[in-house]
Amino acid sequence: MATDIVMPKLGMVMTEGTISKWNRAQGEDIAQGEVVLEIETEKLNYELEATSSGKLHHIAPEGAIIPVNGLLGYLLAEGEAPPEVTQNTSAANESEVSAQATDNKPVAGKVAVRGEAIPSTPGARKLAAKLxxxxxxxxxxxxxxxxxxxxxxxxxxxxxSKATPVTDGKTPVKIDVSGMPSPDKVTKMSGMRQGIAAHMLSSLQTTAQLTFTLDIPVTELQSQRKKWSKSNKTAVTNTHVYTKICGEIISELPIFNSMLIDNQIYEYKKVDIGIAVALPEGLIVPVIKDVMNLSLADLAQLTSAANKRALAGKLSPDEVSGGTFTISVLGVVEGFTPILNRGQAAILGVGVTKQKAVVENNQIAIRDVCTFNLTVDHQLVDGAIAAEFMKRLSASIENPNSIFK
Structure with a gap:
């Protein structure tokens, strides 16, 4: 009996994925556990393994964008013919290939979607709405x-036909490029880049984002961090310390550990913090789970390991899901406006640390100062609560004794 190969759900918010590469050819014998294809999502690249043995039969081509549970192919028994994919196939097999053939020929293996007045692929519908x-x-x-x-x-x-501007706030208006010179290069966005673009646009359109910026002296924190790292033989960075401090503040101000979903506020006790990692093709956010129950040493080790796996493209789906608060360390610039991850109440953007003049005991002193930028969803977080977060952040950073005890 044929075994379906379907698009897996790699995270809570994943709705579709792109087939970046079939690792095995049509008709090849596949053993259970072998990697048959590579999938690209907005968060990660993933190698899909065969759940059983059989002869590989492709349904969707490389480059196809397939919804979660959509049919990718089959594993067939010896001599078995592939099942006929029909209009009455189950919802798991109603995926519509949206890859564009480079020679403008129709792409084979497409499946009809029930209930459409105009038979079309998801990619065609999305592009038509955009244009x-x-x-x-x-x-x-x-x-x-x-x-x-x-x-x-x-x-x-x-x-x-001339494009009609879309004004519903859900899809962007077509950009008029008339009068512009021909581009020297046109590059199709990767699945991850497309996912990030859609994710960020959706976040801005569905939240009331407000950013608070504060300069905080970090000289004392850096001094204690270096001493602690040396005495404990553990490499701890400022980011690790900021994460631990944020975990403590969030546990005391629970609205920062909530999500707004369908006009309902979901509150969580366990503090799971995502820490953004820049990649050549975009950004990924591994999530450090249950921060409050981690020692500083454990937090540093887990964060550093997740960072390395992120850069190597080896994060698992579980490692990039579940975060309710995010920290993004940009450096280089001081103030910037971090964009919320969809659904989350807040994100903390950490800017550059540089020497500045500060007033201490009526005296001017030169101190290392870092700029912190807190973006909140004003639907959930009032200005006074956001200010309280920044006040506690400043107090903990300027007097970090409790973190290094």
Whole structure:
């Protein structure tokens, strides 16, 4: 009996993934546990292993964007014919390939989606909405008369209809490039880059984001951190200390450990903090779980290990899900506006540390000062509560004795 290969759900907010590469060819014999294909999402790259043995049969091509539980292929018994994918296939098999063929030919293996007035791929519908194009005006070239993404692009490029600006706040208005020179290079965004773009835009459109900025002297913290690291033979960075401090503040101000979902406030006791890691192709946020029950040494070790796995592309789905608060250490610049991760109540952006003049006991002194930028969802967090967070952050950083005890 054929075994379905489907798009796995790699995290709470994942809705679709991209087939970046089939590792094995059509018809090859596959053993259970072998990697059959690579998947790219907005958060990570993932190698999908075979759940059973059999002959590999591809359904979706490389580059296809497939929804969670959508059909990717089959593992077949010897001599078994692949099941016929029909309009009545279960929801798990109703995935629509949205990859655009480079030669403008219809992509094979597409599956009809029930209930559509205009048969079309998700990619075609998304692009049409972005460009303000009515799909009923587009000439389809896909299998069984479906409109594919290439059809929408061709329709737009011929000028058959002018784009109507979208003003519903959910999709961007088409950018008018008339009068601009021809680009020297056009690069399709990767699945991760597309995911980040959609995630950030959605966050800005669905939250009331407000940023608070404060300069905090960190000279004493850095001095104690260096002494503690040496005596405990553990490499601890400022980021590790900031994470521990934030965990303590969040446990005392629980609104920062909540999420707004469908007009309901979800509150959590366990503090799970995501720490952003920059990658060449984007950004990923490994989550450090249960920060309050971790010692500073354990927190430092877990964070450093997660950072290394992030840079190597080896994070597991569990390691990038579940965070309710995020810390993003940008450095270089002082003030910036970090954008909330969708659903979260707050994100702390850490800027550059530099020497500045500060007033201490009516005297001017030169101290190492770091700029902290707290963005909150004003739907959840009032200004006074955000200010209280920054006040406690400043107090703990300037007097960090309790952290290094």
């Amino acid at each position: 303000g194009i009515d799909l009923s005006n587009v000439t389809p070239t896909g299998p069984r008369g479906r409109v594919v993404e290439a059809d929408v692009r061709a329709h737009s490029e011929t000028g058959a």
